[in-house]
Amino acid sequence: MEERISVFVFLVAAVFMILSPLVFNVRVDAQRSENTSVLSLPELYKRAENSVVQIGVLEPTLNSTFDDLPFDSGFVYDKEGHIVTSLGAVPDEEDLVISFLNGTVYNATLIGSDYLSDLAVLSIHDIPQGKLNPLPLGNSSELEVGEQVVAIGNPFGISGVLTEGAIGRLEVNMPFEQEGEVDGEQISPYLGIPSILTDVPINPGNSGGPLLNVKGEVVGINNAVYSSTGEFAGISFAVPSNAIKKIVPSLIAVGSYSHPWLGIEGRDITPQIAEAMGQNDTSGFLVEDTAPGGPAEIAGIRGHGTNAAVNVEGEEIGISGDIIVAIDGQE
Numbered sequence: 001m002e003e004r005i006s007v008f009v010f011l012v013a014a015v016f017m018i019l020s021p022l023v024f025n026v027r028v029d030a031q032r033s034e035n036t037s038v039l040s041l042p043e044l045y046k047r048a049e050n051s052v053v054q055i056g057v058l059e060p061t062l063n064s065t066f067d068d069l070p071f072d073s074g075f076v077y078d079k080e081g082h083i084v085t086s087l088g089a090v091p092d093e094e095d096l097v098i099s100f101l102n103g104t105v106y107n108a109t110l111i112g113s114d115y116l117s118d119l120a121v122l123s124i125h126d127i128p129q130g131k132l133n134p135l136p137l138g139n140s141s142e143l144e145v146g147e148q149v150v151a152i153g154n155p156f157g158i159s160g161v162l163t164e165g166a167i168g169r170l171e172v173n174m175p176f177e178q179e180g181e182v183d184g185e186q187i188s189p190y191l192g193i194p195s196i197l198t199d200v201p202i203n204p205g206n207s208g209g210p211l212l213n214v215k216g217e218v219v220g221i222n223n224a225v226y227s228s229t230g231e232f233a234g235i236s237f238a239v240p241s242n243a244i245k246k247i248v249p250s251l252i253a254v255g256s257y258s259h260p261w262l263g264i265e266g267r268d269i270t271p272q273i274a275e276a277m278g279q280n281d282t283s284g285f286l287v288e289d290t291a292p293g294g295p296a297e298i299a300g301i302r303g304h305g306t307n308a309a310v311n312v313e314g315e316e317i318g319i320s321g322d323i324i325v326a327i328d329g330q331e
Helices: 002-035 041-051 241-254 271-276
Strands: 052-057 072-076 082-086 096-099 105-114 119-124 148-153 161-172 195-198 210-212 218-225 236-240 264-268 285-290 309-312 315-318
Touching: 041 052, 041 072, 041 148, 041 161, 041 210, 052 082, 072 148, 082 218, 082 241, 096 119, 105 241, 119 241, 148 218, 195 218, 218 241, 236 241, 271 309, 285 315
Parallel strands: none
Antiparallel strands: 052 072, 052 096, 072 082, 082 119, 096 105, 105 119, 148 161, 148 210, 161 195, 195 236, 210 218, 218 236, 264 285, 309 315
16 A cells, blocks of 8 residues: 555656646746737837838928928828827928838828817828838826836937837826817817826927837827927826827717817815815815806706805805715716
8 A cells, every 4th residue: 555655656746747847838938928028129119110100291381491390200000091190290281291211201181180189190192001000009097107118209300219218197287288279268288188297308390209118009199398498308298098099080080079078167175265165175176167058067067156255365266166076986
């Protein structure tokens, strides 16, 4: 009996010794497979360089200076010849051209734009599908502060320039507004589209180009810098790729995008407003007015009307409106 047990133990040990290297190799191969999704910067550039384009005009005027010439960027979105870029990167001229890094140039047309997200779609004329290499879109919701990212664009008209940096913050409202008008109302073009903040060097000509993660996926479109001169001063912004996924298909299909909206005006409750209202809680959004016929008014949300205004630091603020503390259960 003891002899049989010894033989059994020996056989189990032998089988384990034979299989353990195989198991180890499977694990190593799985790790290698995961690691191959992360590209070195030279590898990333080689994959993306033929997908990033320069946006210009067919015939610049003879007296155009460098500052007048459009040298902005975009990237190939699909095999149908659609180029995604920043709306601010599209010249006003109708005779648009798209230039690839290899020097080929094609005519293009603006087919869709969205002011609120600063996104635009161009369509290239008569380009063989084999010359189109779309860049894959990543999930901007998975980005983390500190993650390495790369921009490829055409700063100062120099084609195909790579710059790199890191994510500084996510879901940032820009600390400035660019004036604009939608349906007769002056609003910020970035309303409802929180931006990705990075320290990637972005200069004139980079606008509209892709912001890429180390897998070579587009996680944003570079569209602005925070600077007193208009050139890079340490902070740049990008429209998240998840906004691109949501908005661009509509721009291609119908030329525009209908943004969800609440139709309210108001302000966050500050300690001063809370004190004037006789309460200690400073959470929530105080509704001061609602758009006639808008979603908020239809839902029964009310502003302060003309009564119960208080003076807070020299400003008259109505305090009888509703206070929104959560939307769909999210505070």
